Amino acid sequence: MSVIDDLIDRLDRARVLTDPDVVGSYVHDEAEWAPYSAPLAVVRATSTNDVQRTVRWALEHNVPLVPRGAGTGLSGGANSIAGCVVVCLEKMDAVLEVNPLERIAVVQPGVVNDDLRKTVAEQGLWYPPDPASSPWSTIGGNVATNAGGVCCVKYGVTRDYVIGLEVVTGTGEVVRLGRRTAKGVAGLDLAGLFVGSEERSASSPRSP
Ligand SMILES: Cc1cc2nc3c(=O)[nH]c(=O)nc-3n(C[C@H](O)[C@H](O)[C@H](O)COP(=O)(O)OP(=O)(O)OC[C@H]3O[C@@H](n4cnc5c(N)ncnc54)[C@H](O)[C@@H]3O)c2cc1C
Structure with missing residues (x-):
């Protein structure tokens, strides 16, 4: 089982984005000048539990996580780094x-x-x-x-x-x-x- 299959196993399949065309819209914030690389996947968390499961999975597999809100940052803080998983919190909007x-x-x-x-x-x-x-x-x-x-x-x-x-x-x-x-x-x-x-x-x- 791949590391991403293991992540999908722990979360709802719909939470984990892997389609490169979709993932591409989560790779950088408004600091396009700052470096960014393709992530393994994007998790669209809908609960604290989703975030906690993702962090525990990342620890087990030594995968870096990059949190992301709306991606309006101007410093590249939400930019994806190689081999990471972007954890997007935009769905937790209550x-x-x-x-x-x-x-x-x-x-x-x-x-x-x-x-x-x-x-x-x-x-x-x-x-x-x-x-x-x-x-x-x-x-x-x-x-x-x-x-x-x-x-x-x-x-x-x-x-x-x-x-x-x-x-x-x-x-x-x-x-x-x-x-x-x-x-x-x-x-x-x-x-x-x-x-x-x-x-x-x-x-x-x-x-x-
Ligand atoms: C047109 C425009 C105007 C702006 N004006 C201002 C301004 O007046 N003042 C100002 O301060 N900034 C301004 N900014 C910068 C930016 O909007 C702010 O930094 C904003 O707070 C970023 O929010 P975001 O949801 O887009 O976060 P993102 O850009 O997605 O992320 C910003 C940082 O927060 C981290 N992060 C996001 N969500 C979480 C979370 N839930 N938990 C932990 N870490 C998280 C990310 O990893 C990243 O490091 C502006 C940007 C634009 C594009």
């Missing part, structure tokens, strides 16, 4: 909860920035971080790049609006960081530590 009393929203990573802003506006709330890519870029990508636009000069960047995260670690564990309340005084700000996690620059791609 706003799970909006709580006007606590003034919090719980969202999946593939929610588009403008969609979140529209949804919370229905409850009289405003989500200030406004990268100019807000009609397309996802909250997951915004978090990984700590995105900010014009409003952020006055109101702060993405990090200032993330109080909790559910994270699949590189070892395939699911951890919850942060809090649900405005006040949070205990321990280190681990959720804040994850915001701005994008690390790979186009000039220094990591080897598999």
Whole structure:
């Protein structure tokens, strides 16, 4: 059984894209100038469980993973590297909860920035971080790049609006960081530590 057959075995077949013509639209972000290579496959995750299974599979087979939101990044951070699997989060696009009393929203990573802003506006709330890519870029990508636009000069960047995260670690564990309340005084700000996690620059791609 090939490594990709094993991945397909662990996920729904529909989640794993291998057709080169389809995969080709996931190989780079808006930094086309940055290096990129063909991935083995693209996983279109629909749940945390899909991501966790993919990470565990990648660990077993020593395959690098590249997360991807909408691919609007300008630094090549979502660019595919040779032999990797791109994990695309765009299908995880649900706003799970909006709580006007606590003034919090719980969202999946593939929610588009403008969609979140529209949804919370229905409850009289405003989500200030406004990268100019807000009609397309996802909250997951915004978090990984700590995105900010014009409003952020006055109101702060993405990090200032993330109080909790559910994270699949590189070892395939699911951890919850942060809090649900405005006040949070205990321990280190681990959720804040994850915001701005994008690390790979186009000039220094990591080897598999
Ligand atoms: C026209 C245009 C205007 C822009 N304006 C701004 C601006 O004003 N301010 C600004 O800050 N940026 C701007 N950008 C850059 C880009 O839109 C932002 O970096 C945005 O946050 C990327 O979101 P995305 O969903 O497209 O992420 P992607 O490009 O898909 O990924 C960006 C990075 O995040 C990682 N990533 C994505 N999703 C996840 C996830 N769920 N978990 C872990 N890692 C993840 C990727 O691996 C990659 O490193 C602009 C881009 C364009 C094309």
